[in-house]
Amino acid sequence: MSENTKIEWCDHTFNPWEGCQHAGPGCDGCYAEARNARFGGGTAPNWGPGAPRRRTSAANWALPKRWNAQAATFMAQHGRRQRVFCASLADVFDNAVDPQWRADLFALIAQTPNLDWLLLTKRIGNVCGMLAELAHGNDPDLSLLDMMPLPNVWIGATIVTQAEADRDIPKLLAVPARVRFLSMEPLLGPVDLGAWIEPWDECGNCGASFDFEAGRPDECPGCGKKGCMCTGFGSVLRNDFDDADGRIEVPELPGIDWVIVGGESGSRARPMHPDWARSLRDQCRAAGVPFLFKQWGNWRSSAWFDGPDADDDSGDAFVDLERTDHVFIANDGRTWDTLGGRLMYPPLPLGHWCLMVNEGKKSSGRLLDGLTWDEAPQP
Numbered sequence: 001m002s003e004n005t006k007i008e009w010c011d012h013t014f015n016p017w018e019g020c021q022h023a024g025p026g027c028d029g030c031y032a033e034a035r036n037a038r039f040g041g042g043t044a045p046n047w048g049p050g051a052p053r054r055r056t057s058a059a060n061w062a063l064p065k066r067w068n069a070q071a072a073t074f075m076a077q078h079g080r081r082q083r084v085f086c087a088s089l090a091d092v093f094d095n096a097v098d099p100q101w102r103a104d105l106f107a108l109i110a111q112t113p114n115l116d117w118l119l120l121t122k123r124i125g126n127v128c129g130m131l132a133e134l135a136h137g138n139d140p141d142l143s144l145l146d147m148m149p150l151p152n153v154w155i156g157a158t159i160v161t162q163a164e165a166d167r168d169i170p171k172l173l174a175v176p177a178r179v180r181f182l183s184m185e186p187l188l189g190p191v192d193l194g195a196w197i198e199p200w201d202e203c204g205n206c207g208a209s210f211d212f213e214a215g216r217p218d219e220c221p222g223c224g225k226k227g228c229m230c231t232g233f234g235s236v237l238r239n240d241f242d243d244a245d246g247r248i249e250v251p252e253l254p255g256i257d258w259v260i261v262g263g264e265s266g267s268r269a270r271p272m273h274p275d276w277a278r279s280l281r282d283q284c285r286a287a288g289v290p291f292l293f294k295q296w297g298n299w300r301s302s303a304w305f306d307g308p309d310a311d312d313d314s315g316d317a318f319v320d321l322e323r324t325d326h327v328f329i330a331n332d333g334r335t336w337d338t339l340g341g342r343l344m345y346p347p348l349p350l351g352h353w354c355l356m357v358n359e360g361k362k363s364s365g366r367l368l369d370g371l372t373w374d375e376a377p378q379p
Helices: 031-039 058-069 071-078 099-111 124-136 162-173 235-240 274-287
Strands: 082-086 115-121 153-158 179-184 258-262 291-295 299-306 326-330 335-337 353-358
Touching (some): 058 082, 058 099, 115 124, 115 179, 124 162, 153 162, 153 258, 162 179, 258 274
Parallel strands (some): 082 115, 153 179, 179 258
Antiparallel strands (some): 299 353, 326 353
């Protein structure tokens, strides 16, 4: 079930079991389902409603303990802790999984304190309840916060559209975790994270701005209001904590600690508009959130037709429109086929469209505007 990995944001993958079912549009081209079908003779035996999940071998479950024992060597070579992606062929918080398997997994996590466990889920709404069961059984009178977060657990949510961001990021922020991250792969549209990561530092009474680098003021220099006037992130969270006097009484709030972005790969891959990735990079940089660009996936942008200077042919020397592996994509996700050589340009203005070329994952690479983005949190 894998040991070392080529996935850019982790060092190992570990699959305690295999199997899942679709949970959203990001699952439509699932590589894990395709792999399960390949080994299942053409049908995925562990995928879909009612399909059994398959627990992996005892030898596989022993691997994390070996990695844990190698922590000092890894730290000396890389200057950081090892990151384990769990589970690349399943979902830890899948309802169909035997709860005892999940308990066994968290026991293993507790036994490997030198590893950072990255638990990525498409079912972020299940996490708090399932963690509560693990921490205290099913007793609703006991608080999950007594035992969580575990110091080596990072919780991530898969977010591929704005609708998923609006629905699931608040659930992620409610989860007790050492690190909270977003995996935005395959990115299927533009996403604005400002409601959760955009910094604010202003009076809740009159809106006057503060220079918090100089320290928190005792009263507002604009209206003279005394009291707690905190800095934080995200207009949604700020509004939740405005009190009746217009002051902002905000405890230390959880935030998004990492954003990973990537395009889709595989035979049914959908293109990602370059501006979607650029926007998320720029949002993260403005908010001081680490940003990692994983890959373009199968589709890369043609410099000949990327952005407002689309009629500037200083990019690719040739775009062979006889090929059927070209498609225009707009900022809003609409696509326009080149129709195999009958040069059919999309509706004006052309600057909203980008010509994408299906060259495969390896050829498309992972440079965004000529740079590799490999930022990661260092908790």
